[in-house]
Amino acid sequence: MKKQRQKQEWKPFLRLLREAKIPWGLYIFNLAASMLLSTVLMRMPWVAGQIMAGEIFDRSLVITYIVVMLVSTVVNIPLSLLSSWTGYRADRNLRRIVWKRIVHMPQKDLDRIPPTSMVSRVTNDTASISYGISYCFDLVSTIYSLGVVLVTVWGINHQVTWMMLLLIPFIILASIPSHFMHDAKDEAQNALARYTNFLSERLSSIKQIKAFNAEEDEDRLNDAAAREYFKANVRMTRLSMISEPLIYSMDAVVQAIVLVFGGYLLSQAVLTSEDIVTLFMYAGSISVYAYQFVFFWQALKQSQGAARTASQIVETPGEVMERKRSFSIPDADIRLENVSFAYENGQKVLDDLSLVIPKGKTTAIVGPSGSGKTTVLKLLERLYQPSSGRILFGDIPAEDIHLNEWRESFGMVPQNSPLLFGTIRDNILYGVEEKTGEKLLDSAVEKANVQEILNRLPDGILSDVGDVGSRLSGGEKQRIALARMMIRDPEYLILDEATSALDAENEHQITEALQRLMEGRTSVVVAHSLRTIEHADHIIFLENGKVQASGTHGELLRTNPTYQRYVELQKGEC
Ligand SMILES: Nc1ncnc2c1ncn2[C@@H]1O[C@H](COP(=O)(O)OP(=O)(O)OP(=O)(O)O)[C@@H](O)[C@H]1O
Numbered sequence: 001m002k003k004q005r006q007k008q009e010w011k012p013f014l015r016l017l018r019e020a021k022i023p024w025g026l027y028i029f030n031l032a033a034s035m036l037l038s039t040v041l042m043r044m045p046w047v048a049g050q051i052m053a054g055e056i057f058d059r060s061l062v063i064t065y066i067v068v069m070l071v072s073t074v075v076n077i078p079l080s081l082l083s084s085w086t087g088y089r090a091d092r093n094l095r096r097i098v099w100k101r102i103v104h105m106p107q108k109d110l111d112r113i114p115p116t117s118m119v120s121r122v123t124n125d126t127a128s129i130s131y132g133i134s135y136c137f138d139l140v141s142t143i144y145s146l147g148v149v150l151v152t153v154w155g156i157n158h159q160v161t162w163m164m165l166l167l168i169p170f171i172i173l174a175s176i177p178s179h180f181m182h183d184a185k186d187e188a189q190n191a192l193a194r195y196t197n198f199l200s201e202r203l204s205s206i207k208q209i210k211a212f213n214a215e216e217d218e219d220r221l222n223d224a225a226a227r228e229y230f231k232a233n234v235r236m237t238r239l240s241m242i243s244e245p246l247i248y249s250m251d252a253v254v255q256a257i258v259l260v261f262g263g264y265l266l267s268q269a270v271l272t273s274e275d276i277v278t279l280f281m282y283a284g285s286i287s288v289y290a291y292q293f294v295f296f297w298q299a300l301k302q303s304q305g306a307a308r309t310a311s312q313i314v315e316t317p318g319e320v321m322e323r324k325r326s327f328s329i330p331d332a333d334i335r336l337e338n339v340s341f342a343y344e345n346g347q348k349v350l351d352d353l354s355l356v357i358p359k360g361k362t363t364a365i366v367g368p369s370g371s372g373k374t375t376v377l378k379l380l381e382r383l384y385q386p387s388s389g390r391i392l393f394g395d396i397p398a399e400d401i402h403l404n405e406w407r408e409s410f411g412m413v414p415q416n417s418p419l420l421f422g423t424i425r426d427n428i429l430y431g432v433e434e435k436t437g438e439k440l441l442d443s444a445v446e447k448a449n450v451q452e453i454l455n456r457l458p459d460g461i462l463s464d465v466g467d468v469g470s471r472l473s474g475g476e477k478q479r480i481a482l483a484r485m486m487i488r489d490p491e492y493l494i495l496d497e498a499t500s501a502l503d504a505e506n507e508h509q510i511t512e513a514l515q516r517l518m519e520g521r522t523s524v525v526v527a528h529s530l531r532t533i534e535h536a537d538h539i540i541f542l543e544n545g546k547v548q549a550s551g552t553h554g555e556l557l558r559t560n561p562t563y564q565r566y567v568e569l570q571k572g573e574c
Pocket residue numbers: 111343344345349367368369370371372373374375376415
């Protein structure tokens with residue numbers, strides 16, 4: 001498959017840097033200090049040249065040599081520490097901005113990127129970008145140092161300096177592969193993102209791998225996934241190999257200029273032998289700076305390549321929280337009007353759906369698996385926008401109401417209740433103010449039957465839940481998610497099979513607590529349990545993303561044979 005060449009734009013890269021609040025002041029200070037240091041050090045080849053030319057007994061020369069060497073060593077230590085610290089700060093700020101943009105990204109955009117591949121975007125890509133910034137300053141410092149050496153050499157002899165122009169074609173030729181390194185680095189970072197994606201997915205499914213005796217298959221899959229990253233790195237090394245001979249030739253060219261051309265000028269008595277020694281000393285610096293120029297330019301292009309996806313993430317517009325109206329308006333019915341919806345793959349999941357969620361009532365959404373129940377709840381939470389049609393709150397389009405206020409009013413218990421890393425207490429109090437949460441904690445723990453779990457654990461409410469709640473059973477996680485929702489005490493309840501993982505005893509107790517909670521509130525429940533369905537004021541029966549029927553349980557049983565059959569099947573399962 002032919003790889004598509006990426007457009008190598010600087011604008012998004014520069015915008016990313018502007019947004020990330022890079023500590024430019026510190027970088028400039030470092031640059032100024034290193035330029036000052038290299039200006040002082042630039043005298044050294046001259047001093048060394050003088051000493052080698054026989055001025056060994058000139059005390060002031062020797063003292064200058066020793067003092068400059070000592071001072072530069074002492075100054076270099078804090079400077080290099082400061083430079084590392086500046087780099088880490090830039091890393092941190094870049095990570096902050098990329099992470100901020102990820103959490104604020106609309107769900108539809110997040111669906112396009114595997115979440116676990118974002119790990120390397122936040123960690124590795126940002127590190128490459130901050131290296132790039134340092135290289136950019138190193139590039140300026142190198143150009144400056146090269147300039148200072150050339151000026152010094154100019155002071156010794158103009159003709160030798162003109163001859164140094166012979167280096168330019170070498171520098172240009174050696175820099176050409178940098179252009180391709182942009183794409184190679186972009187590809188390497190993508191391969192690394194895919195590899196971290198593979199690893200994190202696999203690590204979170206390790207129990208499944210063991211249960212299926214699939215360790216050997218996984219070894220092979222890991223090799224394949226790692227090979228891609230390896231190949232991308234090899235490609236980069238190959239590209240840098242093109243520059244290597246040219247870079248090494250530069251040293252030979254500079255030495256040849258000094259030895260051959262300088263030797264000729266010596267024979268013509270234009271230069272003294274002292275000049276030749278000094279020029280020879282400077283020749284070393286010239287080729288090092290020329291080499292560094294190529295190296296830093298390559299590194300900068302790589303960094304630009306590494307920043308491509310991170311820049312795209314930062315460029316993606318975040319969710320707009322601020323809308324035209326506040327949600328502090330009288331409670332009204334919520335209506336979905338001719339709503340159609342498709343996820344990223346484009347397949348229609350909801351098709352011209354119209355329904356009403358009456359205020360202060362409990363609405364049950366029922367229907368076969370895959371009919372679109374959870375999707376309707378996601379639209380109600382405004383995690384996604386309908387592809388067509390609209391959601392209304394009374395007569396006000398939902399999209400006109402501030403998004404943060406809307407979401408704050410909705411308490412959702414999702415179908416599978418993921419927990420976050422931390423203690424049970426952290427999870428129950430997640431997203432609420434500590435003080436308010438504290439007061440309601442005991443009652444929520446009791447109502448959601450969490451106490452029973454706490455009694456069993458040595459650290460009680462301070463026990464770690466493990467990675468995404470891996471130390472707890474499905475039912476336990478669900479009870480913690482219910483307690484979390486009860487603490488938020490939301491105006492609107494959205495429950496997606498919220499009691500499906502519970503045993504009969506727990507389900508009975510929690511359903512009663514939930515029904516008390518639902519009284520007088522607008523609630524939307526997706527449930528298979530007949531008890532919950534019968535208790536609902538209003539039922540919406542979905543099939544293939546369309547509303548098959550709506551009404552009370554009794555009405556639907558009388559009028560809708562499909563619903564009748566659905567209920568019969570549910571009874572059979574009970
Ligand atoms: N993020 C997604 N990307 C693409 N398709 C999705 C996504 N989430 C759900 N779907 C698809 O949308 C359809 C409806 O899914 P939804 O989760 O709304 O069904 P459901 O009625 O809640 O089913 P269940 O009773 O099994 O929970 C399914 O065909 C599902 O495969």
